[in-house]
Each structure stands twice: as structure tokens, then as C-alpha cells.
Amino acid sequence: MHTQWAVNEKVAFEIAYAGCQTGLRTAVSMKQVGLNVASDPLMSAAYMGIKGGFVLISADDPGPHSSQTEQDSRLMAMFAKIPVLDPDSPRQAKDLMGVAYEISESFKTPVMVRPTTRVCHSRQDITLGPIPKNKREVEFEKNPARWAATPKFRLQLHKELEEKLSAIANYRPTAPKKLNPKAKSDRAIIASGVAAAHTKDILKELKIWSKIPFYQVIQPFPLHHKFIARIIGTYEEVLVIEETMEVIEMQLADRYRVKGKLSN
DSSP states (O other): OOOOOOOOOOOOOOHHHHHHHHTEEEEEEEEHHHHHHHHHHHHHHHHHHOOOOOEEEEOOOOOSSSSOOOHHHHHHOOOOOOOEOOOHHHHHHHHHHHHHHHHHHHHHHOOOEEEEEEEEOOOOOOOOOOOOOOOOOOOOOOOOHTTTOOOOHHHHHHHHHHHHHHHHTOGGGGGGGGGGGTOOOEEEEEEEEEHHHHHHHHHHHHTTTTTTOOOEESSOOOOOOOHHHHHHHHEEEEEESSSOOOOHHHHOOTTTTTSSTTTT
């Protein structure tokens, strides 16, 4: 494994992305404020895609506790049109890194993993599991129509990008999960990230865990199409709990039955 520091987040992103263009698995990490600096290559990388797996780790700071802003990187993922995964704990963050590489290489797209303060500043025992040995041949394929695409080629890349997002929105391994399968009601709660971990604890403390269906969203964007249809078609009232912005809520797109940040 090769690791290095860069002078800023834009340079770090470009170094890691160049590595994935040759077939290597690469990752780049930064805070949400640093993602602003790296936004220029991020937007193009989404269109051009990847060759080896490429994961962008953007650590958010709701509050904020140690940052200039509390912006939500999931909105940047929506803006760039790349999938984002939202872990609820250090253990799940480790597990989702493997999932992120699988998505990246299956759909030829960068993938964002977005841990927040409570994940990044926590410690947890984890089982590492087997580490696969992947021998990869490093080769850069000259392809100006892709890697240096002009608007003529960007139009085709844009169509491919939309097709990727649609397919990822039907990717079963990252579909939202109902954590209390026996609970039945005409009301439901949806949460993601650390908010999901806190919600789970609160529902158990209030002794209503077995009464109100609770769904955890692992992939806030793109939200799974079948999940949206099932939620809207099944429940009379839905409460969405997420930090910091209403990313899941806006994709459900029902201001009457869905309650959250947009409804205060």
C-alpha cells in the first residue's frame, strides 16, 4: 500500500484519481470543507468514470465542532452525480469501504463514503476479515474521448452517467433495510448515518421498537427506486431523521406524508 500527503485536497484528489485511471484501487480522504477545494476534478471524474476502484472519503462535521461549516457532503455527491454511503459506526464504515469499491468497479464510477464526527472520533472493536491479494497491472490507456473529453463526447458520457445512477438505485446490496421486521404500523421512521444509530437506541428505550417500522438507509443517494415506491405506497406518515440536510426527504418527494427538516 502506498500512502502520501498532498499540498491541498484538489491535488490529493487528482493524484488518487490518476492512480485509478491506470487500474489501481485508490482512495482520497478529506473534510467536507476540503471537498470544496477538490470540487473541480470531482465533477469531471463523475463523467469520465474510473478504471480501478476509486473511493472519496469526505468526513462531515455537523455542529460544527472543528470546522468552518457544517455542510452536507451528500449534497455534493448529488451535485456531482456519484453514489454516497453513510455509515453509522466505525465498524460499518470499515464494512462499507469494501462495498464502495464493489460499486465503483461494477459501475465504473467514483463512490463517496461520508462518515460524520461521531464516527470519525469514535473507537470500536472490529473483525478485520481476510485481506484479498489483488495483483493489478498498471497501464494507462490513451483515450482522449474519455479522459480529455470535449463537449461532443461529454454528452455521451452524461448519458452513461445517468444510466449508472439508475442502475445503482436498484443495487440490492445497498438497499435500505427494515431493522425491526416484525413491527407493523401505518407510520414509519427512516434514518441514516449516526442518526440511525441514535434512533435505534431511542426506540428501544421508549419501548416502541416492536411497534413502529424502522428503516436504515445506507445509500442516501441515489435512493433506491423500489424503496421510495414501497414507502409512499405503504405508510400514512413517515418521519425522516438525518444530518445535516434533507437529502433522503427530498427524494421521497411527498410533503404531505413525509415529515423531516422541510416540515420543521
